[in-house]
Every structure is written in structure tokens, then in C-alpha cells.
Amino acid sequence: DLFSALCKLQDLLREEEKLQLSLNRYISSIQESGQDVPPEILRFSESLKIKRKTIKDGYRYIEHPINDFHLLYRFVVEWQSVFDNIWCKDCEDTEAAKDFNFTVQLVSKRLGLWPSTYDLDGASSALLRLWKVYKLDLNKFINGIVQTYTADQPMSDDEVLTVAKFADSVKDDYSEMRWLEALYKRLQTRDGFSYNQTTVIRVARSLAASFYKLGFPKKGILILEPFHSLDNRGINRDVAFYLSSANSNENETIPEPTPKDAMYEALCREEQKSLQELAKLRCFLRETVIPYYKAKEEVVNYEPRIAIFHDVISPTSIEHLKSVASKGFTRSTVFLENTGPDGHVTYGKLDNVRVSQTSWLGTDDYPELSRLENRIKLTTGLSAEYKSVRSHSEKFQVLNYGVGGMYTVHYDYTGYMLGIPSNPLDSDDIRTSGERMATWMFYLNDVKAGGATVFPEVKTRIPVAKGGAAFWYNVRPSGATDPRTLHGGCPVLVGSKWVSNKWIREEGQMDRRLCGLTEDAVENFPKI
Ligand SMILES: O=C(O)CCC(=O)C(=O)O
Ligand SMILES: [Fe+2]
Numbered sequence: 001d002l003f004s005a006l007c008k009l010q011d012l013l014r015e016e017e018k019l020q021l022s023l024n025r026y027i028s029s030i031q032e033s034g035q036d037v038p039p040e041i042l043r044f045s046e047s048l049k050i051k052r053k054t055i056k057d058g059y060r061y062i063e064h065p066i067n068d069f070h071l072l073y074r075f076v077v078e079w080q081s082v083f084d085n086i087w088c089k090d091c092e093d094t095e096a097a098k099d100f101n102f103t104v105q106l107v108s109k110r111l112g113l114w115p116s117t118y119d120l121d122g123a124s125s126a127l128l129r130l131w132k133v134y135k136l137d138l139n140k141f142i143n144g145i146v147q148t149y150t151a152d153q154p155m156s157d158d159e160v161l162t163v164a165k166f167a168d169s170v171k172d173d174y175s176e177m178r179w180l181e182a183l184y185k186r187l188q189t190r191d192g193f194s195y196n197q198t199t200v201i202r203v204a205r206s207l208a209a210s211f212y213k214l215g216f217p218k219k220g221i222l223i224l225e226p227f228h229s230l231d232n233r234g235i236n237r238d239v240a241f242y243l244s245s246a247n248s249n250e251n252e253t254i255p256e257p258t259p260k261d262a263m264y265e266a267l268c269r270e271e272q273k274s275l276q277e278l279a280k281l282r283c284f285l286r287e288t289v290i291p292y293y294k295a296k297e298e299v300v301n302y303e304p305r306i307a308i309f310h311d312v313i314s315p316t317s318i319e320h321l322k323s324v325a326s327k328g329f330t331r332s333t334v335f336l337e338n339t340g341p342d343g344h345v346t347y348g349k350l351d352n353v354r355v356s357q358t359s360w361l362g363t364d365d366y367p368e369l370s371r372l373e374n375r376i377k378l379t380t381g382l383s384a385e386y387k388s389v390r391s392h393s394e395k396f397q398v399l400n401y402g403v404g405g406m407y408t409v410h411y412d413y414t415g416y417m418l419g420i421p422s423n424p425l426d427s428d429d430i431r432t433s434g435e436r437m438a439t440w441m442f443y444l445n446d447v448k449a450g451g452a453t454v455f456p457e458v459k460t461r462i463p464v465a466k467g468g469a470a471f472w473y474n475v476r477p478s479g480a481t482d483p484r485t486l487h488g489g490c491p492v493l494v495g496s497k498w499v500s501n502k503w504i505r506e507e508g509q510m511d512r513r514l515c516g517l518t519e520d521a522v523e524n525f526p527k528i
Contacts, residue, residue, distance in 0.1 A: 002115055003072065003123040004405035005357060006496050007329065009062045012071055012115065013055065015107045019079065020048055022103035026086065029096040038085055044078055054152040063448060063495045065130055065403045066144040066151035072123045073159055075115040124166035126404030126491075128175055133265045133491055134450065138182040147449055149494045157183060157199055164206070174257050177210040184223075195226050201235070208238060211254075217242035218250045261488075264409050267454035268490035271461045288378045295379045301460040304484050305525055306472040309379055313467055317372060318444045321500055324366060325359035325398035356405045356489075362386050362395035362429075369396060376440050376502055380471060383508040384440065391429040392508030394436075394501075398444075401451065401497040407489035409456060412439045413474040413481045418506045434506030435479070437513070441470045442500040450493030457484045464497060477516040477523060479506070 002008045023045055030037050051070070055061045062068055083104060086097050093101065108114055131141055142160050144151030155163075160183040167176035184203050187193055193200065204227060208220035220242045227235050259265050266272055280302070285294035296310040363370045363386045373393070376384040383392040416422035418434030441453070446466045453462040453470055462470050474485050489497070515521070 002119045003068060003126045004402035004492075006062065006400060006402040007326070007357070009068055009071060009402065010058060011111060012075060013058045013062065015111055016071075016074070016079075017052070018103060018107055020045075020052060022100050023048075023082065026096045026100040029099075030094075033096075041082055041085055044082055048074075051153060061152065063403065064144075064149055064151045065127060065146065065493065066141075066153075066155060068403050069123050069127060069155065069159060070151070070153060072115055072120055073162065076117060076120040077158075077162075120162065121166055121169075123404075124163045125170075127163055128167060128172065129406075129491055130404060130450075130493055132175070132259065133268050134493055135269065138178060139185060142179075142182050142186065146494055149448065157187070157203075160186075161203070161206075168210075173210060173213045174254070177207065177214060177254070180207040180210055196230055201227065201230075201232065205235065205238060208242065212242055212245070214254055216250055216254055217246040219254075221246065261409055261456070263456035263459070264454055264488055264490075267456060267459065267461045268450065268452060272459040277459075286379070290378065293378065299525075300462060301455065301458045302525070303522070304458070304472060304476075304482055305523065306455060306458070306460055306462070306470070306485075308462055308465070308468050308470055310465070310468045312375055312379060312469050313372065313442050313444075315467070318442075318467070318498075320368070321361070321396070321398055321442075322444060322498060324361060325400070325500075328359040328361075329357040329400065356399045356401040356407065359398045360395040361398060364388060372396070372442075373502070376469075376504075380438070380440065380504070382438060382504050382512050384502055384504055385508065387429065389428045390432045390507050391505060392433070393505055394430055394503040397501040397503075399497075399499050399501070401489065401492050403492050403494065403496070405489075405497065406491035409486050409488040411474065411481070411483065411486060412436050412503065413485075415481070417479065430505065432507065435475055435481070436503045437475050437506045437509060438471065438473045438504040439485075440502040440504060442502075443468050443470075444498035444500060445496070447492055447497045448495030450490055451495075451497040452490045453487060454490060455485065455487045457486045473513075475506075476519075477514060477521045478519050479515065480519065 002012070023041075027037050027041070027045060051074075062071070086100055088097065127141075130136065130146075131138060136146065140146075143154040160179060164176045164179040164183070167173075167179060180203060184200075184207050187200055187203060195201075204223050208223045211217065211219040211223065221239055224235055224239050224242075228239075263272070271278070281299055284297045284299070286297045288295055295312070298308040298310065300306050300308060361369060363373065370385075373384040373386065376382070376393075385392045386395055413436050414423070416435060422431050424431070443464050443466055445464075447464045451464050453464075454460065472485055474482060476482050489499075513523075
């Protein structure tokens with residue numbers, strides 16, 4: 001979906017300006033010829049004027065989840081209905097309509113794919129995810145408020161209903177109820193609220209139905225009570241139905257479902273280590289082979305050791321990485337076997353567990369990146385040299401997550417050890433390089449809210465800090481994979497997130513990391 005693809009949203013924002021200009025031309029030429037413009041088109045054009053006026057900085061606009069939702073909603077629902085209105089299949093198009101349709105076709109060509117309901121579903125799913133993971137106040141969220149960041153407009157009633165309907169479609173009854181409830185509350189506090197308004201009735205009935213679905217018919221009856229005097233047939237029927245299934249021992253509160261990855265989500269919100277454990281963590285200046293260079297190491301977990309190295313990449317290198325990576329972005333895949341309908345097996349597939357854009361950069365194409373490889377070697381003692389066969393490391397993988405972008409918990413190791421037949425479809429460089437022994441991950445920007453890297457098995461959290469890097473071993477000194485390294489990237493709440501992975505392989509580390517004498521040997525790190 002487009003929701004978390006930053007550059008795609010920027011394209012939409014830019015192309016919308018062209019559509020807007022063209023629509024204005026269409027309206028004035030219809031008016032000049034003395035005809036009437038359909039009122040719904042005039043209404044849309046007026047509201048668009050107001051919405052687009054506040055977009056001064058397009059980049060800042062799409063950093064907010066509610067703005068992103070607005071943008072996609074406009075394309076999938078509102079613009080679509082304008083097109084349907086102006087485009088006339090069986091009649092002779094007027095010059096004005098022809099001109100407008102021509103612009104639409106041009107824009108459509110430039111965008112490649114027009115945003116679809118699939119993308120809007122992705123956007124709804126992202127809003128639900130952010131609300132749940134960060135336990136956002138829903139009344140504020142639908143009004144566009146996330147911490148100190150406010151969207152240009154609150155969500156419209158129809159937009160909130162879209163998210164509730166999506167929750168219903170994926171059988172997330174609890175979320176559907178909460179979103180309808182928040183909308184109903186908002187309607188109640190609005191000037192001119194009245195029980196006989198069609199929107200109010202519609203939302204109240206949907207809310208009552210969702211209470212019923214959750215097994216709380218009495219709450220449904222209570223919601224519909226103020227509407228009794230209307231003597232509305234539909235409402236009366238609903239109430240009679242809920243009455244027939246109500247029983248006296250209905251609970252007061254509706255239990256909130258527990259999430260599948262509760263520790264991941266808790267860590268995304270805040271650190272979960274006890275104060276005693278936190279008190280033992282230390283920062284070190286780690287000696288390197290260069291006498292005057294000591295690496296700033298902050299230990300965030302001892303067993304297994306997970307560290308942040310601060311200030312290991314300069315702003316210039318960061319800009320360079322980002323700019324070359326942007327040219328080659330594709331939607332990230334995960335390393336999964338995927339059997340097609342014809343039985344043909346491919347590796348890597350699109351999946352909602354990993355929502356980001358990816359680009360691979362090697363020293364074969366960008367020799368200047370060897371300086372960064374040297375920096376990693378200097379700091380970790382491991383060789384990060386990229387080679388076309390028996391490589392010591394993989395290419396730099398640059399990732400860009402937009403709002404809602406994330407990577408659910410996973411292991412970085414592949415299960416392919418040195419000397420063991422590996423994925424035959426891997427390229428020569430890494431097929432011959434063994435396991436992903438260690439992960440080095442540069443943080444290339446600051447994220448306004450969200451986006452931490454978290455390790456649920458060891459209750460460890462790495463907040464994003466530009467210019468730093470995270471480092472840990474995915475295998476023990478013996479070479480056994482270490483499941484305690486389970487980790488994930490938290491959803492971006494506001495802003496965007498840029499990181500670059502460098503996976504260090506077994507090959508080439510022979511005399512750099514000692515294997516120890518026992519199966520469970522650990523490195524002799526300084527300990528507190
Ligand atoms: O973005 C993050 O914080 C984690 C990324 C990650 O774990 C990966 O790309 O393997
Ligand atoms: Fe990872």
C-alpha cells in the first residue's frame with residue numbers, strides 16, 4: 001500500500017495541485033458558458049481550497065498520520081466521485097470536460113498506479129495500528145492530535161466511519177466499537193447535535209450493532225434509548241432484537257483484547273527494564289586500533305550484549321547514503337519461501353510484517369562506501385568488507401519507513417551456516433559467506449515520534465538517534481544462533497525513519513571473533 005511510502009505520498013500531493021488547477025479551469029469555463037456546475041463539485045472544490053491552503057510544506061504535511069489519511073481519502077473517494085461526475089461515457093464531452101479528463105489521464109500516467117481502496121485499507125490499518133501500539137487517546141486522535149503534533153484538519157465523520165468499517169471487515173469488532181463510540185461522542189459535543197439527524201442515527205445504530213456483536217446487547221439498547229421518541233421503524237426493530245438477546249448478567253466493561261506481541265508493543269511505548277537492571281547499564285569509550293579514536297559505546301543490554309555507538313556517521317555521509325538510496329527504492333520484502341501457483345518457488349515476498357522501502361548499496365557501485373565499512377571494522381573489530389564472492393558482509397541496506405511503517409519481531413539470522421548449502425537463489429557474494437553473524441544498523445535521521453528498535457526477549461529498547469548505530473551479535477561465539485536477539489522496528493508515529501543495515505557475515509571473521517571453549521561461551525566484555 002501507499003500509506004507508508006513517503007515518496008509516493010509526496011507524488012500524490014504534487015499531482016493534486018495539477019488536478020486542482022484543472023478543476024478550477026473546468027468550473028470557470030462551465031460558469032462562463034452560463035451553465036450550472038453540479039453542487040457537489042462546487043462543494044468539493046471549496047473544501048479543497050481550504051485544505052490545500054494550509055499545505056505550505058508538503059514534507060511536513062505527510063509526516064502526520066491523519067494528514068496522510070486525508071490525502072489518500074481524497075484520491076480514493078473524493079476525487080473519484082468528481083471524475084465520475086465529469087466523465088460522461090455515452091455523451092459528447094464538452095471542451096471543458098475534455099480538458100479536465102486530459103489532465104486526469106496525464107496525472108494518472110505519472111502516478112503509475114492510481115490509489116485504490118486497497119491503499120485506503122492500508123491507511124485504515126495503519127491508523128488502527130498506531131492507535132493500538134501507542135495507546136493513543138482516540139478522541140484526540142480523530143481530531144488530528146498526536147502528542148504535540150496536530151494535523152491540518154480533524155478527521156471527517158466519513159473518514160472515521162471508513163476506519164470503523166475497515167475494522168469490521170477484518171473482524172476487529174473491538175476497534176470498530178471504539179472508533180464508532182469516539183465518533184458518536186464527538187457528534188454529541190458538536191453544536192446543533194440532534195437525535196433526529198441522519199448521521200447521528202446512522203452512527204448510533206452502527207454503534208449499537210457493534211456492542212451487540214461483542215456480546216453486550218444491553219449497551220446497544222442504552223445507546224438507542226434517546227431515539228425512542230422518533231418512532232423510527234429501523235431503530236424499534238433493532239431495540240426489540242437486542243432486548244430478545246439481552247440477559248441480566250451482562251458485564252459493565254468490555255474487555256480489551258490482548259495484543260499478540262504485547263512486549264514488542266509495550267517496548268515501543270517505553271523502556272520495560274526494571275530500575276535495578278537499568279542502573280547496571282554503562283557507557284564506555286571503547287579502545288580502537290587508532291590510539292586517539294575511542295568509540296562512544298552505550299550498553300543497553302549485557303546478555304546478549306546490545307550496544308549503541310554514538311556519532312559514528314557524519315551528516316555528509318548520511319545525506320550521501322539517502323540520496324543514492326532514493327534512486328533505487330522498492331517495497332521491502334521478507335526472507336520467506338513463497339510457492340507460486342505453478343509450484344515455482346521464489347524467495348522474499350511482500351508482507352505487512354515489513355512496511356518500508358529498501359535499497360541495496362555495495363562498494364562495487366559506490367566505492368566511497370568503503371570508508372563506512374572501515375568505520376564499522378574500527379569500532380567492532382569485525383571485517384565489514386563487501387566482496388563479490390565470499391563476502392565478509394552484505395551490501396548496505398538502506399530502509400525508509402513512512403508514517404505507520406514498521407518491522408514486526410524477527411531474527412536477522414538466516415539459518416545458513418558456513419559450509420552448509422545455502423539459499424541457491426542468493427547471489428554469489430553472500431551465498432558463500434555463511435550466517436549473518438552480527439547486525440550493525442546506522443540511524444540516519446531523528447524520528448519525531450515512534451520508530452524505536454526493540455528486543456522483547458531481553459526487554460531492551462533503542463530509541464532512534466541520528467548519527468548513531470546499533471550493534472549486536474546474532475550468533476553466540478560457538479556459532480549457534482541466538483534467539484534472544486529477537487527484535488523489531490516500531491511503527492513510525494510522526495515523521496519518517498531512515499536506517500541502514502550492514503549485516504556482517506561469518507566469512508572473514510575467523511580470527512576476529514574467538515569461538516570460546518564451550519558451547520555457551522560469551523565474550524569477555526567489561527562487566528559491572
Ligand atoms: O528499523 C528497525 O529499527 C529494525 C530494522 C530491522 O530489524 C531489519 O531491517 O532487520
Ligand atoms: Fe532485523
